[in-house]
Amino acid sequence: MNKGILAFFLLCAALSSPAIHIGYLLPAGARRGSDVEILVGGQQFWGLKGALISGDGVSVTGIEPIRGFPHPAATQRKYIMGWLRAIRKGVSERPPLPEDTSGWMKHPYYDRIDTLEPLQREQMLRFLLVPRNPLQASPAIASVAIVKLRISPEAEPGRREFRLFSNGRISNPLSFFVGAHEETRDPFFPLPPDKPEAPEFRVPAVLNGQIMPGETDFFRFHAEGGETLTFTMLGRGLMPFIGDGVPGFFQPQMEIFNAKKRSVAFVDDTYFNPDGTLEFKVPETGVYTLAVRDALYRGREDFVYRISVEKGSRSYPIAAPPDFPIPTLDADRCGILRRGVMIRGTLDKPGKIQLFHLQLKAGQPVVMEVYARRLNSPLDSLLRLYDSAGNLLAVNDDVPRLKAGTVMQHTDSSLLFTPGTDGDYLLALSDTTGLGGKDYAYFLRIDEPRPRFTLYSVPSAVEVARAGAEPVRLTVVRHEGYDGPITLRLAHGGPYSIVGTSRIPAGETESVITLGVDRRKTSTLPREVKLKAIGENGYRTRAVPSDEAMQAFAYTHLVPAERFLLTQRWKYGGGEKFSWAFRENVLRMKAGSDQAFPFRVRRPPADAEWKLSLTNPPAWLTTVESGRDRLVLRAAPGSAGKSANLLFKMDYSYNQKDKKGTIKRRTSEIFLPALTVEVTP
Numbered sequence: 001m002n003k004g005i006l007a008f009f010l011l012c013a014a015l016s017s018p019a020i021h022i023g024y025l026l027p028a029g030a031r032r033g034s035d036v037e038i039l040v041g042g043q044q045f046w047g048l049k050g051a052l053i054s055g056d057g058v059s060v061t062g063i064e065p066i067r068g069f070p071h072p073a074a075t076q077r078k079y080i081m082g083w084l085r086a087i088r089k090g091v092s093e094r095p096p097l098p099e100d101t102s103g104w105m106k107h108p109y110y111d112r113i114d115t116l117e118p119l120q121r122e123q124m125l126r127f128l129l130v131p132r133n134p135l136q137a138s139p140a141i142a143s144v145a146i147v148k149l150r151i152s153p154e155a156e157p158g159r160r161e162f163r164l165f166s167n168g169r170i171s172n173p174l175s176f177f178v179g180a181h182e183e184t185r186d187p188f189f190p191l192p193p194d195k196p197e198a199p200e201f202r203v204p205a206v207l208n209g210q211i212m213p214g215e216t217d218f219f220r221f222h223a224e225g226g227e228t229l230t231f232t233m234l235g236r237g238l239m240p241f242i243g244d245g246v247p248g249f250f251q252p253q254m255e256i257f258n259a260k261k262r263s264v265a266f267v268d269d270t271y272f273n274p275d276g277t278l279e280f281k282v283p284e285t286g287v288y289t290l291a292v293r294d295a296l297y298r299g300r301e302d303f304v305y306r307i308s309v310e311k312g313s314r315s316y317p318i319a320a321p322p323d324f325p326i327p328t329l330d331a332d333r334c335g336i337l338r339r340g341v342m343i344r345g346t347l348d349k350p351g352k353i354q355l356f357h358l359q360l361k362a363g364q365p366v367v368m369e370v371y372a373r374r375l376n377s378p379l380d381s382l383l384r385l386y387d388s389a390g391n392l393l394a395v396n397d398d399v400p401r402l403k404a405g406t407v408m409q410h411t412d413s414s415l416l417f418t419p420g421t422d423g424d425y426l427l428a429l430s431d432t433t434g435l436g437g438k439d440y441a442y443f444l445r446i447d448e449p450r451p452r453f454t455l456y457s458v459p460s461a462v463e464v465a466r467a468g469a470e471p472v473r474l475t476v477v478r479h480e481g482y483d484g485p486i487t488l489r490l491a492h493g494g495p496y497s498i499v500g501t502s503r504i505p506a507g508e509t510e511s512v513i514t515l516g517v518d519r520r521k522t523s524t525l526p527r528e529v530k531l532k533a534i535g536e537n538g539y540r541t542r543a544v545p546s547d548e549a550m551q552a553f554a555y556t557h558l559v560p561a562e563r564f565l566l567t568q569r570w571k572y573g574g575g576e577k578f579s580w581a582f583r584e585n586v587l588r589m590k591a592g593s594d595q596a597f598p599f600r601v602r603r604p605p606a607d608a609e610w611k612l613s614l615t616n617p618p619a620w621l622t623t624v625e626s627g628r629d630r631l632v633l634r635a636a637p638g639s640a641g642k643s644a645n646l647l648f649k650m651d652y653s654y655n656q657k658d659k660k661g662t663i664k665r666r667t668s669e670i671f672l673p674a675l676t677v678e679v680t681p
Helices: 003-013 074-088 118-129
Strands: 019-027 028-031 035-043 047-054 059-065 145-151 156-164 174-179 184-185 206-208 217-223 230-233 254-256 263-267 277-281 286-294 304-311 327-331 343-345 355-358 365-369 381-387 391-397 415-419 422-429 440-445 452-458 461-466 472-478 488-491 496-499 512-516 528-533 540-542 545-549 555-560 564-569 578-580 585-592 594-601 609-615 621-626 631-636 643-657 663-680
Touching: 003 327, 019 174, 019 206, 019 217, 019 304, 028 145, 028 206, 028 230, 028 631, 035 118, 035 156, 047 059, 047 145, 059 365, 074 118, 145 415, 145 545, 156 440, 174 206, 184 663, 206 217, 217 391, 217 631, 263 355, 263 631, 286 304, 355 440, 365 381, 391 415, 422 440, 452 528, 452 555, 461 472, 461 512, 512 564, 545 564, 585 594, 594 609, 609 621, 609 631
Parallel strands: 028 174, 184 206, 327 343, 452 545, 461 564, 585 663
Antiparallel strands: 019 035, 035 145, 047 156, 059 145, 156 174, 206 304, 217 286, 230 277, 230 304, 254 263, 254 286, 343 440, 355 422, 365 415, 365 440, 381 391, 381 422, 452 472, 472 512, 488 528, 496 512, 512 663, 528 540, 528 564, 545 555, 578 594, 594 631, 609 643, 621 631, 643 663
């Protein structure tokens, strides 16, 4: 990501009110036909109204943000612990209060310990009994809430998208799974001197837990000698990137011990994936223990895991490639190839090189693109193209790609080659590391160029201002020569619409548009919309809603979401007072000349001040004047042919009386509808 776009993103985040952020769910799923309490960790949980779970069959039956616990006085702490010990002994009555309770801290849980549910009591106990290390604390997961869910017996098993929302605010999404098997979670934090006992489960099952600093979780199970059990871990898969930790994700390990406490099976990573899959061939009938920990014995609240345990082996999952209008052939039976085929194959032995014979026409470009790592294959591909005499014509190992999705190693190869002569050519596909095996699957596309693009919108949930305009950042990945403009349309928008420009100029890879809402149709309920896009060549797609995530303080990734959600709220005081004094959304200016952008101001207070500026201007555009009713920009000499979407920000200040009659100076930063500017000779 370039620094200018990053600056724009940070500006947008700073101008909006604090967003709800969720960092973990515990457990991260539940069995259909059950009721479950989910502990949600994150920040900015004030004013929560509910949770959003995609798909059918999951309903919210309750939500409780847990207030921060104050440190009790010594006498109060002694009283609380005595009450807890009495409850453990079966005495439910509240102990009599001491005569002196001065200095005792207030918290709803401290006054009703006997009625607390297990999850509520655990949260209180962890606060009272677990020492806090400020160096390990993370503000991003400092807030907690309990969400109660009811899973219908008819709910479809699989992944859902979980979000929290309040009036006008929607959180980022996390994965929540509906399962079909019995679910077990690690035990609640016990009251000393009790110690947690390893829960027992029967296969098939799903195990849920959370690894705290230095912690190892244990689960016991019975297995028959000779059978095969498969343990599939989801750890990093639940929270792909952690911004304030190194290496930026949870690294879970699984190990199985027999009754003599000897290790009989272990897994760390599976190929490139930190979430390992452990295939356990049971040596003899008996009771075994599964141990779960972090590879470095780290831990914190968002080190959450979910393990599926099934009988039998599980084939390694390879996703399907993109759908192109070309036939798919098997690598071992494909014969002589021409443009317009997809090859399916596997480098099933270490060091194997797969050769393909091509017949190509002079002047007709051919795309040779591997789909492997993007589909979850461990293959690290290498492509080499030779002519009929054995001369190397082109080679590619990796292609730089946008950090979009959860794959961290972009190892898929791609070549675009235009033959100089008709003839026979040889294409060699191998693994860069010389490895291979039954899981080293790939798809190889040999095709004509198909100009197209992939569009990402950030964030996946937008809080649209009821006055002014709301920016949405767009990232365009242009494929195989498409460099033209892109026209946008908001589908199923209801009261929402694109205000200002609705196009992305030719060649632009980072852009911005603005959304508005009809203030006569007010509702803070989230609305699912789709941002559709069409190229000048007729190619159609829709924007992939995404959220930006940081990994290990340094790397930023776009994590795709399932839905694009909008909500509305008052955000920028005075936003209704400013508008453009023209109707055009695409403006043209001459290279080396000035262009005025006039705006209207509606009934400002006598003491008000305002100034319009251009946010993140391109290098070829400078501000000449910022007046009371216009902004003047100058296009640099030699900038003919340049174009960009521009975002304009109004800095507005005015006096306002508070409830006590004190006059305070209020400031607001308001966005005007984005415009497309094109420079002509």
